[in-house]
Amino acid sequence: MRHVSRTIFVVALLLATAACNRSSGNKPPPPEVGVVTVQPQQALLEVELPGRTSPFATSQVRPQINGIVQARLFKEGGQVAAGQPLYQIDPKPYRATYDNAAATLATAKAKATRYAALLKEKAVAPQDYDDALAAYKEAAANAEAARINLDYTRITAPISGIIGRSLVTQGALVTANQADPLATIQTLDPIYVDINQSSSELLALKRAMADGQVSRDAPQGTRATLILDDGTTYGREGTFEFSEVTVDQTTGTVTLRARFPNPDGLLLPGMYVRAQIVEGVNEKAILAPQQAVSRNEKGEPTALIVDDKGIVRLRLLKVSRTVGDNWLVTDGLKAGDKLIVEGLQNARPDQPANAIPAGSKPAGQKPA
DSSP states (O other): OHHHHHHHHHHHHHHHHHHHHHHTTOOOOOOEEEEEEOOOEEEEEEEEEEEEEEEEEEEEEOOSSOEEEEEEOSOTTSEEOTTOEEEEEOOHHHHHHHHHHHHHHHHHHHHHHHHHHHHHTTOSOHHHHHHHHHHHHHHHHHHHHHHHHHHTTEEEOSSOEEEOOOSOOTTOEEOTTOSSOSEEEEEEEEEEEEEEEEHHHHHHHHHHHHTTSEESOOTTTTEEEEEOTTSOBOSSOEEEEEEOSSOOTTTOEEEEEEEEOOTTOOOOTTOEEEEEEEEEEEEEEEEEEGGGOEEOTTSOEEEEEEOTTSBEEEEEOEEEEEETTEEEEEESOOTTOEEEEEOGGGOOTTSBOEEEETTOSOTTOOOO
């Protein structure tokens, strides 16, 4: 009986001690969270957009006279230089025409010279001299036209580049201004990349520039890089050239053009690529690390901060894009806010928290 009384006494003592602790307000300390202080900073605004490669220059080779192709003078798929002979058209009829025109010119010139001397001596009428001079000029024009047509019998490359397959063979009849080209030449070094950007994104950028939030005077503002279809990065940088002034009604996009060096011929026309270009620079960007931003049940971005009283507050954010590992915040954060980036699992809105600089605790050590 005495043993039972002693047990009852111990239990009662423990209950009294617990009640005393509760009444004395002995609460656990607030959790520690790692924070970064939000400060405006310069941010390059990069965008990754789809695009396709296109030749720097393209020329379809066509004959300017009628005739029979005597020879093809180039190697299909090879490099050709501007002015290099490509085809030889049978020149015999054009050489005969030129020789005849040259003979007529010589006769007309001699007559015009003779009549000029006779006119000084008043041995011929002025009208006769004028007729001889006109005949000479007409013969000169005919001879020049015949010479040009004779030159056209040798078809030369109008531009330098890679020439494709020949669509005609030796012995084929070709005609002036025919619809089908003889071959096509493409200049591939440098090469263009035509990039598509939605008109809404471009409009937002222009508005930001008009409001003074974004400027174009970034040191890297004209550079561009390429990501190839296999995911690798093209080893040479390009330069942004211009943007079209018309929106494609079918896709709602605007075409931007960049130029890239292509000395190794790795880029071919029609290849799908993704281009990274720097649109501008935001001198006073508010950036939030991606690990500090979550989404609510509506899909809206949110973040937690610690206010001046040490209380955790929930902020609803507006973000426009990613900049590296950060979100570019357009609303919801301001300079001086203590943004929670570590210990988010311990932080509760409207509850106290002990804010310490992020990264100040040794790796692996848990907040108290």
